[in-house]
Amino acid sequence: SQTIHQWPATLVQPVGSPLSLECTVEGTSNPNLYWYRQAAGRGLQLLFYSVGIGQISSEVPQNLSASRPQDRQFILSSKKLLLSDSGFYLCAWSVLDSYNEQFFGPGTRLTVL
Amino acid sequence: AQSVAQPEDQVNVAEGNPLTVKCTYSVSGNPYLFWYVQYPNRGLQFLLKYITGDNLVKGSYGFEAEFNKSQTSFHLKKPSALVSDSALYFCAVRDMSGGSYIPTFGRGTSLIVHP
Numbered sequence: 298s299q300t301i302h303q304w305p306a307t308l309v310q311p312v313g314s315p316l317s318l319e320c321t322v323e324g325t326s327n328p329n330l331y332w333y334r335q336a337a338g339r340g341l342q343l344l345f346y347s348v349g350i351g352q353i354s355s356e357v358p359q360n361l362s363a364s365r366p367q368d369r370q371f372i373l374s375s376k377k378l379l380l381s382d383s384g385f386y387l388c389a390w391s392v393l394d395s396y397n398e399q400f401f402g403p404g405t406r407l408t409v410l
Numbered sequence: 411a412q413s414v415a416q417p418e419d420q421v422n423v424a425e426g427n428p429l430t431v432k433c434t435y436s437v438s439g440n441p442y443l444f445w446y447v448q449y450p451n452r453g454l455q456f457l458l459k460y461i462t463g464d465n466l467v468k469g470s471y472g473f474e475a476e477f478n479k480s481q482t483s484f485h486l487k488k489p490s491a492l493v494s495d496s497a498l499y500f501c502a503v504r505d506m507s508g509g510s511y512i513p514t515f516g517r518g519t520s521l522i523v524h525p
Contacts, residue, residue, distance in 0.1 A: 303453075329511055339498075339517060339518055340515065340516075340517040340518060341454075341500070341515045343512065346512060385451075387453055387454070389453075389454075391511065395511065396442045396461070396504050396506065396511060397459075398444055398456045398459055399444075399454075399456070399513065400456065401446075401453035401454040401455070402453050403452060403453050404451070404452065404453050406451065
């Protein structure tokens with residue numbers, strides 16, 4: 298069966314510090330991968346998605362970046378965090394070239410102080 | 411273009427009563443429709459989907475949803491609510507004709523089931 302992992306689960310970082318959040322998927326190959334941010338326990342904002350290694354599409358211009366160094370690994374990064382980067386970050390995957398449902402990871406709660 | 415609306419920020423229902431969480435959508439072609447549930451500080455969990463076929467779709471935890479093409483709706487229902495159903499519910503849509511696999515999510519509806 299497929300599993301998606303995210304770490305860390307929680308993170309408290311000072312403004313201006315770097316960020317690296319990691320997401321890995323097990324039990325599937327060539328997935329579509331997604332990063333979302335959820336603010337105030339409400340709507341989802343799509344940040345990045347990827348259809349393959351090294352292929353990243355950005356949905357919202359910001360100080361975040363994403364990379365996919367391996368087929369089932371998706372990394373969200375920032376060189377300098379802003380207060381507005383605080384939120385709940387969710388990684389998700391879906392079957393490549395499919396309109397099927399997404400499967401979400403447990404999330405990372407990021408607080409920027 | 412695709413969009414989805416969840417007109418209620420919050421739905422309150424007594425335990426044992428039927429519940430409905432509303433969702434309407436707009437697409438250029440035919441829709442793929444999804445419902446997800448999110449418990450506090452957790453990721454979203456897939457509940458059910460409509461792709462084609464029977465308009466009444468049954469999913470996890472006793473939930474079901476009815477696809478209504480004329481009303482462009484996909485309301486989530488359950489015959490008898492449980493306190494443990496209290497959570498945040500998201501509707502999502504993908505346009506079959508759009509060529510993109512990126513879904514559009516609603517803003518979410520908070521369901522509160524009172525004992």
